[in-house]
Amino acid sequence: MSAATTTPSGTTGPTTWERLRGWSPPSQYLPVIATAVVFVSLFGAGGVRYEGFATPEVALNLLVDNAFLIVLAVGMTFVILTGGIDLSVGSVVALSTMIAARTLEAGWAPGLAVAAVLLTGTVLGLLMGLVIHYFDIQPFIATLAGMFLARGLCYLIGVESIPIRDETFFSVAAASVPLPGGYSTTPTALVALGTVVVAAWVLHRTRFGRTVYAIGGSQSSALLMGLRVASTKVGVYAISGFCASLAGLLFSLYMLSGYSLHAVGMELDAIAAVVIGGTLLTGGRGLVVGSLLGVLVLGTIQTFISFDGTLSSWWTKITIGVLLLLFVVVQRLITRRQP
Amino acid sequence: MSQTQTPAAVGSGTPAPAREVAPVAGRPAAAPVVEMQGISIAFGGVPALDDVALRLYPGEVHALMGENGAGKSTLIKALTGVYAVDAGTIVVDGREESFTSPAASQAAGISTVYQEVNLCTNLTVAENMLLGREPRRFGGIHTRAMNRRARATLDRLGLDIDPASVLGRHPIAVQQLVAIARAVDVEARVLILDEPTSSLDADEVARLFTVMRTLRDQGTAIVFVSHFLDQVFEISDRLTVLRNGRLVGERMVAETSQLELVKLMLGRELATLEELDREVAETDLVDRTATPVLQVLGLGRKGSLQATDLSVYEGEVVGVAGLLGSGRTELARLLFGADTADTGEIEVHGTSRRFRSPRHAIDRRLAFSSENRRAEGVIEDLSVADNMLLAMQASRGWLRPIPAAQRQALVSKYVEALDIRPANPDATMRNLSGGNQQKVLLARWLLTEPELLVLDEPTRGIDVGAKAQIQQLVADLARRGMAVVFISAELEEVLRLSDRLVVMRERRKIDERLNDDVSVSDVLELIAGQERPTDQERPTPQEAPRG
Ligand SMILES: Nc1ncnc2c1ncn2[C@@H]1O[C@H](COP(=O)(O)OP(=O)(O)OP(=O)(O)O)[C@@H](O)[C@H]1O
Ligand SMILES: [Mg+2]
Numbered sequence: 001m002s003a004a005t006t007t008p009s010g011t012t013g014p015t016t017w018e019r020l021r022g023w024s025p026p027s028q029y030l031p032v033i034a035t036a037v038v039f040v041s042l043f044g045a046g047g048v049r050y051e052g053f054a055t056p057e058v059a060l061n062l063l064v065d066n067a068f069l070i071v072l073a074v075g076m077t078f079v080i081l082t083g084g085i086d087l088s089v090g091s092v093v094a095l096s097t098m099i100a101a102r103t104l105e106a107g108w109a110p111g112l113a114v115a116a117v118l119l120t121g122t123v124l125g126l127l128m129g130l131v132i133h134y135f136d137i138q139p140f141i142a143t144l145a146g147m148f149l150a151r152g153l154c155y156l157i158g159v160e161s162i163p164i165r166d167e168t169f170f171s172v173a174a175a176s177v178p179l180p181g182g183y184s185t186t187p188t189a190l191v192a193l194g195t196v197v198v199a200a201w202v203l204h205r206t207r208f209g210r211t212v213y214a215i216g217g218s219q220s221s222a223l224l225m226g227l228r229v230a231s232t233k234v235g236v237y238a239i240s241g242f243c244a245s246l247a248g249l250l251f252s253l254y255m256l257s258g259y260s261l262h263a264v265g266m267e268l269d270a271i272a273a274v275v276i277g278g279t280l281l282t283g284g285r286g287l288v289v290g291s292l293l294g295v296l297v298l299g300t301i302q303t304f305i306s307f308d309g310t311l312s313s314w315w316t317k318i319t320i321g322v323l324l325l326l327f328v329v330v331q332r333l334i335t336r337r338q339p
Numbered sequence: 340m341s342q343t344q345t346p347a348a349v350g351s352g353t354p355a356p357a358r359e360v361a362p363v364a365g366r367p368a369a370a371p372v373v374e375m376q377g378i379s380i381a382f383g384g385v386p387a388l389d390d391v392a393l394r395l396y397p398g399e400v401h402a403l404m405g406e407n408g409a410g411k412s413t414l415i416k417a418l419t420g421v422y423a424v425d426a427g428t429i430v431v432d433g434r435e436e437s438f439t440s441p442a443a444s445q446a447a448g449i450s451t452v453y454q455e456v457n458l459c460t461n462l463t464v465a466e467n468m469l470l471g472r473e474p475r476r477f478g479g480i481h482t483r484a485m486n487r488r489a490r491a492t493l494d495r496l497g498l499d500i501d502p503a504s505v506l507g508r509h510p511i512a513v514q515q516l517v518a519i520a521r522a523v524d525v526e527a528r529v530l531i532l533d534e535p536t537s538s539l540d541a542d543e544v545a546r547l548f549t550v551m552r553t554l555r556d557q558g559t560a561i562v563f564v565s566h567f568l569d570q571v572f573e574i575s576d577r578l579t580v581l582r583n584g585r586l587v588g589e590r591m592v593a594e595t596s597q598l599e600l601v602k603l604m605l606g607r608e609l610a611t612l613e614e615l616d617r618e619v620a621e622t623d624l625v626d627r628t629a630t631p632v633l634q635v636l637g638l639g640r641k642g643s644l645q646a647t648d649l650s651v652y653e654g655e656v657v658g659v660a661g662l663l664g665s666g667r668t669e670l671a672r673l674l675f676g677a678d679t680a681d682t683g684e685i686e687v688h689g690t691s692r693r694f695r696s697p698r699h700a701i702d703r704r705l706a707f708s709s710e711n712r713r714a715e716g717v718i719e720d721l722s723v724a725d726n727m728l729l730a731m732q733a734s735r736g737w738l739r740p741i742p743a744a745q746r747q748a749l750v751s752k753y754v755e756a757l758d759i760r761p762a763n764p765d766a767t768m769r770n771l772s773g774g775n776q777q778k779v780l781l782a783r784w785l786l787t788e789p790e791l792l793v794l795d796e797p798t799r800g801i802d803v804g805a806k807a808q809i810q811q812l813v814a815d816l817a818r819r820g821m822a823v824v825f826i827s828a829e830l831e832e833v834l835r836l837s838d839r840l841v842v843m844r845e846r847r848k849i850d851e852r853l854n855d856d857v858s859v860s861d862v863l864e865l866i867a868g869q870e871r872p873t874d875q876e877r878p879t880p881q882e883a884p885r886g
Binding site for chain 1: 421440441442444445446451453457458459460461462466470471473478479480505521
């Protein structure tokens with residue numbers, strides 16, 4: 001009688017060949033694999049079309065030019081995995097550049113300036129998280145308020161652009177890290193990759209990370225399972241705030257200035273990257289690696305346009321729009337097929 | 340024990356409950372691990388529990404009994420910290436507690452399976468079992484150890500599934516077993532199971548009971564809620580009965596008869612079932628020479644159902660018997676177009692049709708009540724009336740609203756016919772008890788007055804009284820010409836209602852016969868009797884079975 005009640009397994013095993021032929025990637029990785037395929041084919045197409053496109057230098061530049069966006073997308077991934085959204089991150093990036101520029105101008109030690117920036121971003125995120133969880137406010141609304149608040153604080157610090165002239169910042173911005181094969185990259189790119197690795201570890205190997213997925217799957221179930229829903233939900237916004245301020249630091253190294261109009265609309269780029277990376281906006285499904293790939297796809301499109309020279313930069317936006325739509329539709333199809 | 344007074348019995352004509360109950364017959368008297376006294380909870384002014392008491396002793400299985408909406412789940416949630424109590428005390432292990440969250444009660448050694456399977460379908464089976472207490476190594480979760488530990492617990496429950504598979508791919512019954520596995524994996528002092536057997540077959544129930552007995556003998560106090568009286572009498576030592584949110588009494592199971600228990604629960608006698616039995620047995624007026632309402636030939640879908648033929652005639656109830664994973668649910672879903680068939684033909688009144696979605700089936704006046712009420716049926720934020728009228732409105736088209744007077748008449752008719760409580764059409768669905776939600780779902784499809792009604796586990800979680808009412812209703816509808824396909828894990832129920840019986844096994848139909856004097860043991864023999872299938876016939880491991 002028991003045979004019918006359970007799936008048989010472990011009966012005469014199939015041969016390795018049969019297993020290989022019948023293998024299909026677990027469905028939760030499908031969207032990420034799709035993003036990887038898009039990235040590789042975009043890059044390949046560029047290589048076919050333009051000379052000097054498909055080179056390691058260009059690939060490395062993708063990382064360097066988008067380091068801040070990668071960090072931003074990582075933080076956004078945490079939030080979106082719980083089913084939330086964080087609209088404040090672009091403004092927090094701007095605020096971070098302002099705080100860094102102003103404190104350095106006032107003669108603070110670089111370490112202290114960095115600490116002030118990271119602390120501000122994290123506390124802002126934490127506050128939004130607390131409001132969202134304990135007052136049961138829609139994340140969209142709470143972080144929209146946070147967005148205006150952070151942008152407003154920028155103007156409070158200064159209306160004009162403030163140049164960064166600190167020597168440590170200068171030398172870090174100019175530094176290059178040698179790689180094998182004669183290539184080199186920047187510390188900022190390494191920070192971005194490091195963030196991805198740490199985030200992936202946290203999401204997959206810690207209770208906090210698994211609770212993030214559980215909340216995205218079903219918050220009421222997570223609560224009844226006795227998981228620490230409150231601290232996790234508040235935590236993801238704090239993490240997003242931290243990542244936004246870290247991205248702000250990378251951005252100030254990139255621009256070497258603080259300006260209240262920096263990073264306008266960058267939160268939308270981050271969200272686009274996360275979605276293109278295969279993370280479901282409803283939460284519970286997605287990988288940080290996907291978000292990294294999402295940023296790289298966006299970066300490749302930009303590189304495409306700069307290589308071409310004849311295309312207007314509006315094509316970036318149009319392509320991103322089309323891709324975004326495509327990905328959301330594909331995701332829908334994939335998830336609908338599953339019971 | 341100084342605090343043995345339970346609140347006075349209520350309800351007219353009920354004898355006072357037996358007070359001086361020895362903890363568990365044949366066991367030394369011990370102090371209760373849980374003692375709840377004078378518990379009252381009201382939702383928006385409406386009392387759900389009024390001065391209720393519950394005592395649990397180490398090493399007993401304690402059945403919590405009562406009709407749908409009696410307050411069983413609410414009492415459990417009061418104990419585990421989901422709801423705050425308005426009045427009353429909760430003493431756990433001699434210490435007064437007021438848990439503010441499920442996590443707090445879990446930490447105090449109370450492990451709970453709530454009525455609706457509360458797991459995360461996007462995570463793996465092992466994660467769902469061990470979330471929050473995963474084995475760790477080098478500061479991170481040790482996935483392999485986690486899967487190994489999950490496998491060991493699943494084995495104890497006789498569940499042979501891959502711990503690394505995603506939970507959402509398994510049928511609801513397997514999910515229910517995983518929820519149970521999560522609860523028994525910890526060494527809890529109190530284990531609470533709120534209707535754990537509602538979608539399980541006899542086999543899984545037997546295994547669950549073995550595990551429960553082992554835990555009981557180790558000294559765990561177990562709360563067991565079920566509407567299957569046989570199961571209650573088989574496993575429990577003591578029971579507490581609630582009615583309308585009040586305590587009726589506490590009894591030793593050995594000293595109580597089923598009849599007495601039903602009377603305690605309902606406050607009246609139950610006669611309908613026997614009558615129904617007689618009616619169905621006497622009347623087989625189905626004309627099987629006419630064109631069938633629905634006829635399928637070679638209907639099948641890779642990995643879920645092998646080619647199956649089936650005809651259903653006007654006024655006929657076709658019962659589908661089979662175990663979990665036998666293909667009974669798949670058949671229902673294919674008939675209705677909820678899944679698309681790979682092979683086969685569907686004829687409705689002799690005209691060939693293709694159902695690519697449930698919409699097509701609804702247009703041909705078919706209706707299907709799914710076994711998975713949480714994911715596929717109930718819309719928790721809508722009112723009872725809106726939930727009921729959903730299918731009817733959809734089949735009329737959204738541009739032709741149902742007139743208010745008609746809405747009201749229809750809704751109150753079914754609220755009354757199915758005895759939905761509270762009898763308030765504007766109540767939010769979320770706040771209804773599990774059994775009452777099930778009744779609303781049933782009403783949704785009955786309202787469309789279909790020509791063919793496919794019912795998959797329609798009486799899941801429904802109490803004895805209401806179950807009889809629903810069976811009566813189905814029999815009446817069939818007599819008035821509706822064709823019904825009736826699927827249930829409860830064989831007695833299938834046999835009682837059906838004119839013809841289809842037996843499923845290993846994802847195909849193995850037998851079909853008229854239901855005259857077929858007994859439960861006959862069917863069990865059919866389901867289990869043949870020799871084990873060869874490997875080719877089995878579903879491949881990747882293709883998880885659905886109930
Ligand atoms: N959150 C809530 N808000 C309002 N009313 C509620 C809520 N939860 C339960 N109720 C009401 O409390 C009563 C008891 O419900 P409960 O779920 O405890 O019943 P039950 O005995 O478990 O029934 P069943 O056998 O159907 O599961 C019902 O009338 C229900 O409508
Ligand atoms: Mg209940």
